[in-house]
Amino acid sequence: MTSVSPTREGYPADLRALTSLRAFLALGVVLFHYQLQWDPALGFSPIIERSRLAVDAFFMLSGFILAHVYGPSFAAGTFSYRRFIFARLARLYPLHLTVLLGVLVMVLGALAFGVRYDPSTFTVRGFFETLFLVQAWFPSAVGQNWSGPAWSLSAEWFAYLLFPAFAFLAVKFGRRPWALVIVSLIAYVLIDAVYRSLFGKVLPRAEDDMGILRIVPAFLLGMALHGLGRGLTWSRAAAVCLALGSTILLLTAMQMSLDDRIIVALAAPVVFSWSMLGKSQCEGVLASPPLVFAGEVSFALYLVHMPVIVAWKGVIAEMRGIDSAFRVTPLELVGLFVATCALAIALHLVVEKPGRLWIRERSARWT
Template sequence: MSDRASPTRFPFPDVLDPLTGVRFFLALGVVLFHYQLQWTLPGDGGLLNRARLAVDVFFILSGFILTHVYLQGDRALNYRRFLAARFARIYPAHLFILLAMLGLVLAAPLLGVGLEPGRFNPTDFAATLLLVQAWLPRETLALWNGPAWSLSAEWFAYLAFPAYAALALRLRTRPWVIISLAVIAFVALDAVYRAQFGPVLPRAEDSMGILRIVPEFLYGIGLYYLGQRWTPSARVSVMSALATTGALLALMQLGVDDRIIVAAAGPFILSLALLAKARVRTFLSHPVALFAGEASFALYLVHIPILMVWRNGAQALSGWPGDYRMGVGELAAMLVLTLAAAAAIHVFVERPGRRLLREWMGPQRADPIEAKRSVHSDQGEPF
């Protein structure tokens, strides 16, 4: 068999537990980043200020995992089934939370809660519903559910996946070329974004946030094929995971350039995947960590609506000003409520909704390859 047909002798195992377990901590970082904008706790918040870059880690991770699931062997991608599976993965929880936000906005005047005129408008609702709010330049945020901008970027990457797949399969024996192309694309898009909008690319969100995922998704693809070439020992895998994790956290705490942190996120993801390859079990493989990782998507989506409702309720009941700061007890209670809500949404909305959509849109005849993908396609996948 040619080298091109069999690019590696050392494939990853089907299930990559560390990449599932770590998702909870990434999502929790985003939650705490938003919380620290509201609290009175001491500290300069260096690490938490950069926890928002967990979104970039998710984007890289998405390219890595979708390569693992869909770009193995020489079988052509069934694009319809791919999109059906991706839609089923992201839409149930998104739609549930968006409709809950609509209900809250409609009920707010009845409860005596004043909303800024135009803040929640039909145009932004439609864009969020269709997951296109991050596709065009914007001057304001689509506030129906702020974190959903990254779903808009993910949906764009899903639609563009055949182009990624064609490039990936052509260059899979040369992963450094894929990574180099990702770096070149990132540098170019960063220059364009700074010229047009001012901030660096890792700060792109509602306004052209799709540009942020384009090179990062490709980076994840290159890292996957690079990792296929390596089979480190358990000891080396553990040391690498500790080193890359420590380096990433240190860079975040020191407040280095966002773009350097995004680059450092790649070795971090790869080192966790290599733990699974070396059959090393850590706390990230514990059933509790795996459930938390699987529920991280709901946690990521629901934390801002709960924060909004909590603060509006506190202000209405106490008469506090809109800029009041939250203490430790209030933050802890809100976090517990948010974690419980995320678990409930995952169990009662996300899982059954995903299953129903897959049955409705999926293939009618048995397909062993698709069955295997159905089992493993959510392992480690952020969205």
Template structure:
């Protein structure tokens, strides 16, 4: 491993494309899907493995990934002090909002139809104020006083949107400590510890359980963690075998921690080395195995997968409970889990290719006309969950 003394003099900077960080997104999103499924299926997997339960922490891995890849994508304009905040927010809006609004519209139709036919569901979860805060993506910014369960996973988009708005502040910290990445990583750990203790004192729960109730606090140290990992990665160079070995080792350690039900905060911390090691595969060109077209396509559709899986699950159970006259809280059969997974994947790819991509292109072209680019980000980078 080689270490350099100054930013800008690294022996081999990260290449523009980091395909492993795109491919891993599908695995992370699928993990969140299976986390929610295991709350509905009849098998109790916890005595055998904690992987399904800990898979819900894929959201935290996405937060880390978000800080990492946005720093990568905008590294040059940040170092030159020429970040166009308007264009940055337009690009982030184009990434997050089209699929978010499309899926929210589907939920709205589903709730309306369920109300008309007298379906069994808790109408308090679908209130106008909650809908407004969800549309604006502010429903995870404050203590939960109004229930906003229109699409449960969208709380993380609210947290991501906060991080996007605050990106200049995060980026400034990353630049100030760019030559001292270990201090940056220690700072992220300290912020995580302080917020975790504060959240436990006020709400009686771990910070990694924060969602609609101040879930924004969850992204702050993890986004900073991702920035610190990127700055560290700029100073590290592995040979091909070292890079592959580090990626496998970090993945195995993370899976073992999940399997043996390690403290969730430890699992989140272990997700960081996996993100870094996967990115480091691209420096010596050791990323071909994770850059296959189907893997990249699945990674690109992971955001839509994350968004659609709960509405599809709720809709499926609602329809079946209405047809069979049983409670919507019924336990899924194995064949229903298989059908749901297939339908969810189909819906995710449909949303991605028919709505998300065209709308993103249209919005970004509009932003280009409004604010012509003088300096572009060096690479669009791999996309995050909402990031």
């Protein structure tokens, strides 16, 4: 989430508010899955239910940050696709492989001890599709549970492979970023229409089932938002007011359970206005070390929270002799959250950061 060197495009090198934003987005996804597990009698939060759409904001953030980091070199003709791909592999694979292998151990353990599970979502084909991050590239009638949230990594990988095409458009519209915003929105409307005609559901519902279509307009919009901010200068008061206003508007729309596509559209001003906090040098508490660290750990939290839920419910169901679809108590959820956060921090420090550094050091010798 942090650029490797200062840019010459008006933004600070380190957009800390956007790193912190990742923490809130990941927390929203976790709470969404937790809400599916608790007793409906405990209540229902529309904001939490709509937090599943944080994935679309992640896609916008990816486009924005990659434009921030690699846009100048692409425009100058010094961009190296090979180095870019190795850097993206370093970003995704150490943690992805660790979580996937952890789930494989869980499944093999269930087979060895006769623990019941749904084999239709743990197929050999699904394992290898998840391993190579292509599970969201094809139509699928059955979701994959090997590493559920990793479908979005599959979509990200797709966007990374096509990054030169996205970057070409961003450079082409460099002096007309508003035009690229419009192109992105038109692309979203058209892809949504095609997706609805093919699969009978709106684009923000795309996951394992051709989820790559979901990232294309969002990723492009993120790059367009970066270009839009290059030519703007806001006062601190304006940046704070617009960031606060856009965030409140988004949360209100979520609470009102508005159409998924409206909420996705309202996420764009949040990403944009939070980036302008950095440009206006008024990130405040969003730049605090604890929040920034939480944002850095968010990838691990996002990936590992579902396997932890599955493991817990599987073990408890087997011990009690009940179906694993049982409802989890609030106390259990609190314990799961604490344990998941601890595991995410450990994976970030022990696997993600060292793994990323190891791959980058090796790839530097080959590029």
